[in-house]
Amino acid sequence: MSEGHVDVLIVGAGVSGIGMACHLKRECPGKSFTILERRESLGGTWDLFRYPGIRSDSDMYTFGYSFRPWTSDKVLADGPSIKQYVSDTAAENDVEKHIRYGVAVKRAEWSGTDRCWTLTAQQEATGETLTFTASFMIGCTGYYNYDAGYKPDFPGEDSFRGQIVHPQHWPEHLDYAGKRVVVIGSGATAVTLVPTMAEEAGHVTMLQRSPTYLIPLPSNDRLAMFFQRILPAETAYRLTRARNVAVARFLYNRSRRNPAIMRRLMLRLVRRQLDGKADMSHFSPTYNPWDQRLCVVKDGDLFTAIRAGRASVVTDHIDRFTERGIRLKSGQQLVADIIIPATGLDIQMLGGMDLVVDGQPVVLRDRIVYKNVMVEGVPNAGMIFGYTNISWTLKVDIAAEYLCRLLNYMDIRGKRVCIPRDTGDSRGEGTVMGGLDSGYIRRADDRLPRQGSHDPWRVTQNYLADVKTLRFDPIEDGYLEFDGARAVENTAPPTGFFQPLKSALFGS
Template sequence: MSQQHFDVLIVGAGVSGIGMACHLTRECPGKSYAILERRTAIGGTWDLFRYPGIRSDSDMFTFGYNFRPWTGGKVLADGAAIKAYVEDTAREYGVDRHIRFGVAVKSADWSSTDRCWRVTAVNEASGETNSFTANFLVGCTGYYNYDRGYKPDFPGEETFQGQIVHPQHWPEDLDYRGKKVVVIGSGATAITLVPTMAAEAAHVTMLQRSPTYLMPLPSTDKVTLALQKVLPAKVAYRITRARNISIARLLYERSRRSPKAMRRLFLGIIRRQLDGKADMRHFTPDYNPWDQRLCVVKDGDLFKAIKSGKASIATDHIDSFTPTGIRLKSGAELEADIIIPATGLDIQMLGGIQPSVDGEPVVLKDKIIYKNVLVEGVPNAGMIFGYTNISWTLKADIANEYLCRLFNFMDQRGIRVATPRDRENSRGEDTILGSLSAGYIQRAADRLPKQGTHGPWKSSQNYLEDVKILRFEPIEDGYLEFDGQPSRKGQRPAAGFLRPLRSALFGS
C-alpha cells in the first residue's frame, strides 16, 4: 500500500475537476495536488455518455472555461468535441500529469489531530489500496451516480421481447436502423435522441407524461464567426460570452417575473417551428417556464423530424409493457423493437464517498453549504457545483477561483484549517440544486445538502451576484472559522456595481 501527501486532493477529472486543477496551476502555482479519477479517461459526463447525438445543452461560449476560449462558431457541441476540449485544456496546463486513473475513493476522514484528510482509494484494475493525505479536499464528482441511471420499474417489463437500453449505458453495437423505437421521457436526453435516431430508424416515438418547454437554437453562431475574423480569439470569446450570459439571464429572470408573457413567447416560437404539422398539446406544459430546465433543440431538428413523419410524440401514462411494445393508460399501444427509458439521473453526492470528521460520518442531507462551495462544519472541504439555470461551468469557474483565493489567504496568514460555521440556525428547506421541480431533483430531496435562508448559506443561482460574492467579497466574513477561532467580519471592498458586472461579463 502506497501513501502520499498533497496540499490539495481533487476527486474527479471531469469538467469541474480539470477546471479546479487549472485554476490551481494559474493562481496557486506552489501548491502540490493530485486528481483521483475512477474512470480511465478525462471527461466525466462527456466520457460516460455515448448515446447518438450526445451534445451540450448549454451554449459552448458560456460552458467553456473562462480562462481558455472555446473557438469556432459551434454553439452546441457534440460530446466528443467537448471531451476533446477538456482533454486539450488539461494538456495545455499540464494537469493531465497529475491524474491517477482507475482509482476509486472509498473513504475520506478528516483528522483534527493531524489537521489533514486521510483518503483511502482502490485501484479497480489491480485491487491495490492506496492511502493519501491532503490539507484540502475538493469534490468534483457532479451530483449523479455514474454506475446507474434512474429507471422506474415498469409493469410487464419482463414480457417485452425487444431491447431495453438506458442512455447512460449505451451499447456500442446497438443497431436501430429500420426499427421502431420508443424513447420514454421529455428532457434533454430524449430531445437529443429522437431526431438523431429518426434519421435511420423506421420511426421514433417520444413518450412523455407531460411536455417540456423547448427553445430552438442554431448550432452555428454567425455573429461570433464574423467577430473571430476581425478580432483576437480571446476578445471575440469574451464578447460572445458576455452577450450569451446576458441573454440567458434575461430569459430566466423574465420567466420568473412574467411567466404568462414568457409562456406565450415560448409557445409561439414552437408553433411557428411546427407550422401546423403537430398538435400543440404535446408542447404545452402545465407549469411555468423555468420551473423546470428549458430544453434546447439544435437547429430545430426535433421539429423537423416530427414534420417529416419520422418522429412523433405521445403524451400519456404507461399502463404496462407488452411483448411488442407499450400499452398506454388511454388504451393506445405503441409498437417498439427498442425502448429507451430516458428517465433521468440517479442523484449521488461525492461519487458515493461517505466523508467523516474524526471518525464521525458527515450526513450531507443535514448540512448546508457555504457560498455553495464549502460544507458547514466540515474543515478544509469544498464541493464544486454548477448552475441549473445556465451553463454549469460558469459557477464551477468562479467557485474554483474562490477556493484558490481562500488557499492564498490562508497561506499568507499561516492558517491551516478553515471551517464554515452556522451560528444563526440558517438551515432552509431548498436543496443546493435550487427550487427546480425536475423529477431527478425531487426524488433526491432527502439526499442533497440544503441551502440556508440568508447570507452566504443561500444559493442565488445568479451569476452576476455570485461573481460579486466569490471574486470580490472578503474571505474574512464572520462565518468562516480559522484554526478553531471565529474570523472577524471583513469590510466589503468598494467595488461598486460596475466592477463585478464587468468582471462577470468579460472575465477577471
C-alpha cells in the first residue's frame, strides 16, 4: 500500500524523533512531515524499559528540551516521568497527529532520478507492506536493538532452575520479594536495579567482571529549586541548564587531562559512602575516568543498600550456571532464585533498516559522518545521534536546529538535493561514539559509522563547539554539494563574538 508523499519522514518517536518534529513545527512551519514509529506508543527507550527503578542517568535540566523547561525538582527522573514529559511536549507542539504507530521501516532507498526517498515498511499488527516517499529523511532511532539486548551464552544456563530475566524484557508482575537475586553487570542498569530490588528482595548481589566509576548524585537540586522560587520558570531552567552544562564539561575535560587526580577524587567519594562496609577493590576500575561512561548513583542508594547488608558486590568471572545459581572461576558459588543479565545493549544503527542510494547498499562502517548529523555520500538524510559524555538531548536540540536551517536554506535557494562530500581522504578509525571503550561499543565496531580526522568529519563530543558549528557556522562550507554542484565556502563569522557561548548557555 502506497502512502502520501511528505517533505520530511522522521523514523522513530522517541526523545530524538519528538524533538526533531517539534523543531520542524517551530522553524519550518510549511513543511509536511510524518513520524514512523515501530512501537504502539511514543517515548522510545522510556516506553521500552520497565525494570524497577528505571531512570535517567543524566540530569533532567540538560536532558530536557531547550524549548520546554523541566520544572520538577527531581534531577534524576524515573522512566514514567520522562515518558510523560516527552508525551506532553508532543501534545503541546501538536506533533502526535503526525505519528504512524506500529510501522517498522525495513528499507530506505534514494533515487537520484526522482530525487526522493522511498521507505518500505511493515505494519506490525497485520504484516501489510507499506510504502512512504519523502524529499528528506531523518533517522531518530537511537543506537541499539529494541528487540533484544546483548547477552552472552552462559555455560550451563539451561540447568538453572530459577528465573532468568533480561532488563530489556521485564515481566510485568515479577515477584522477587524475599528472593535471592544476582544481577550480572556493573553499568547503569545494574547500578539502578540493585538498590531498587534490594528494598524487597532477600539479598541482591551485583556480579561484575570489573569495577565501574560510580558517582553519587542527589535526586533533588536545591539551587534549581531556589531559582524556581524566585525566577520565572524559563529563566530558572536556563540558568540551571547552563550551570549543569558547565559543570559536566569541566568534569569531563578535567578527567581527560588529569585522570589521576580525578580518579583519586572519585574513589575518595565512594570510600566515604561505603564507610568501611565493603572492599574498595570492587569499586576501583583499572581504566581512567571517561574511558567508559560513569554511572550515577541516585542519592547514594547503592551504597546505602551495601552498608545495610541488603546488597553486595562480587568481582569475578563466571565459570558456569548451576541448578542453584552461578559458579565463579574462583570456585565461589552464588545461590540465586533470579538471575538478571544486565550485560549491555546490542548496537543497531537506523533501527536495522537497509540503506540504499541509487541501487548501491550503504555500509555505514565505510562512511564518515558530517558534523555528526549527516552521512558522507548519503543525499537528503539526517541522523540524530546524541552525546555519550553528557545529556543525549543537548545534541538532539542543536542537530535538529541545524537540519531545519539546512531545509530552509535549500528552500530559499531553490535547491532540492544536498549531499555531504569528502574532498580528501578524511576517514579516521574512531567511531561516532567518540573515545569511549565500553564493551558494547567494541562489539559494534563493524556497524558504527566512522568519524574523520578533521572537521567537519570529526565527532568532538564538545557541546560548546557544536553549538557554534550547528547553530551559527555558514551552511555553505565547501563540503556540501547542492543539486550536483558544490557550494562556495562562506567564511563569514557568526553575528557577535560572544553569541555562540551565550546561545549555548542560555538558548538561541
